[in-house]
Amino acid sequence: MDYLHLIIFVLAGAFGGFMAGMLGVGGGIVFIPIIQEIVRFSALEEEKAFYVLANSLAIVLVVGISGTIKQVKLKNTNIKAALVTGVFAILSSISLSLILKHYHINNQKLFNYIFAVILIITAIRMWMTKRKQKNKITDDTIKLPPYKAFIPAGFIAGLVTAITGLGGGVVMVPYFNKILKLPIKFSTGLSLSVIPLIAAPLLIFYMTNTPLKEVYPGAQTGYIMWMAILPITIAAGLASPLGVKVANKISNDTLLGIFLAFILINLTKILLF
Numbered sequence: 552m553d554y555l556h557l558i559i560f561v562l563a564g565a566f567g568g569f570m571a572g573m574l575g576v577g578g579g580i581v582f583i584p585i586i587q588e589i590v591r592f593s594a595l596e597e598e599k600a601f602y603v604l605a606n607s608l609a610i611v612l613v614v615g616i617s618g619t620i621k622q623v624k625l626k627n628t629n630i631k632a633a634l635v636t637g638v639f640a641i642l643s644s645i646s647l648s649l650i651l652k653h654y655h656i657n658n659q660k661l662f663n664y665i666f667a668v669i670l671i672i673t674a675i676r677m678w679m680t681k682r683k684q685k686n687k688i689t690d691d692t693i694k695l696p697p698y699k700a701f702i703p704a705g706f707i708a709g710l711v712t713a714i715t716g717l718g719g720g721v722v723m724v725p726y727f728n729k730i731l732k733l734p735i736k737f738s739t740g741l742s743l744s745v746i747p748l749i750a751a752p753l754l755i756f757y758m759t760n761t762p763l764k765e766v767y768p769g770a771q772t773g774y775i776m777w778m779a780i781l782p783i784t785i786a787a788g789l790a791s792p793l794g795v796k797v798a799n800k801i802s803n804d805t806l807l808g809i810f811l812a813f814i815l816i817n818l819t820k821i822l823l824f
Contacts (some may be wrong), residue, residue, distance in 0.1 A: 560585065560782040564610070568787030572618040572794025574810050575739030575748050576720030577611035577712075578787060580817055589779050593766045598774075600657040602766065605757035605774035606710070608750045610784045625799055627740030635698045636705035636741075637748025640719060643709030644753055651713070652760070662714040663821045669711065670821070673725045674814045677807070697732050704731075705745070712749050719749050719769035721817065723731035724810060735803045735810070743795070 567581030567704030583603055590602045622628045651657065704726040706736050720742040727738035758773040765771050798806055 557782055559788045560779075564783035564786030565790040567610070568617075569794040569797075570789035570813070571611070571614045571720075571787070572743065572791035572796075573744075573798040573806075574720065574794075574813055575724050575742035576813070577607075578749070578791075578811075579607045579611060579715065580820065581789070582607045582610045582783060583715075584820075585783065586779070589776065590766055591610050594762075595764050597657060598762050600662075601652075601757065601762070602774050604713075604715075604774070605754065606776055606780050608754045608757070608786055609775055609780055612747050612750040612754055613721065613784050613788040614744055614791045617788040618795050619740075619744045619747065620686040621792040621795040622654070622740035622743055624729065625740070625795070627737050627795075627799065628744040629695060629741060630744065632695060632698060632701050633741055633744035633748065636708070636723070636745045639702050639705030640709035640712065640749040641705075641752050643706045644713040644749055645709075645756065647710055648753060648756055661799060666711060666715050667761060667821045668816055669707075669722060670818050673722060674811060674818070676729055677725050677811055677814075684808060688705050690773075693734060693737055695733075700731055709749055710822070715792065720746060721814065728807075735814040737806050739798060739810075740795070741805070745773050797822075811813065821822075 563581055563585055567578035570576070570581065571578030585604045586603045587599070590599050593712060594602050619628065625628075704723050706728070708723045711722055712719045720739075723742040724735075724738045727733045727741055728735050733741070754775075758775055760773050762771075762774055767776050767778050770776070
């Protein structure tokens with residue numbers, strides 16, 4: 552790795568970590584393209600998707616932990632709700648990952664189109680309800696629903712994580728905010744707290760599976776390419792709490808608008824690239 556690539560990786564990691572902390576997502580939209588470029592010419596075609604998913608999850612795990620620590624200090628999350636969501640996310644993500652691995656299903660284009668449909672539905676719902684909820688939900692009126700209400704969010708987030716390598720926040724935040732009627736800042740904080748719970752088991756799964764061809768021979772743990780992702784991971788982990796801090800200072804409408812823009816960027820990337 553030369554110095555230019557190192558600088559690019561660090562800057563990308565910092566940007567992805569900042570966005571993850573601010574929006575309660577994993578930051579995979581930034582990390583995944585970099586990993587795709589790393590393995591483009593060095594991994595077997597049938598293993599590229601697994602490399603991308605595995606290394607994205609490794610970065611997302613660190614981002615989620617560092618951001619959650621900050622959210623707990625700001626009281627923008629609820630650990631019990633995060634655990635309920637996380638448990639069902641783990642069950643769905645591990646189940647789907649085992650199925651994909653067993654049947655050698657790694658059609659990334661199909662995964663992306665499925666994810667695009669989810670994003671379109673999410674964006675429409677958030678936009679349609681944005682005006683209706685204005686001034687009705689504030690950070691001072693947090694009332695948690697029964698914990699069983701968090702189960703669908705976890706189930707769907709786990710499926711999304713398994714097929715995309717993203718943290719699942721792109722579906723959890725809208726669910727918490729628009730369906731469970733939680734404030735947007737609390738929704739992003741809660742989502743960020745769930746992300747490490749989703750990422751950890753999947754990461755272990757990919758670390759304990761041996762690839763047919765190593766991209767960095769002797770310097771990998773399963774599909775995890777330590778030499779490539781360490782600079783990204785460190786930068787992302789340091790930047791995530793800063794994103795949390797910024798999100799806590801801006802208005803709810805601004806944060807919601809940024810999240811909608813994030814969804815549109817995801818859609819553009821999936822459908823056009």
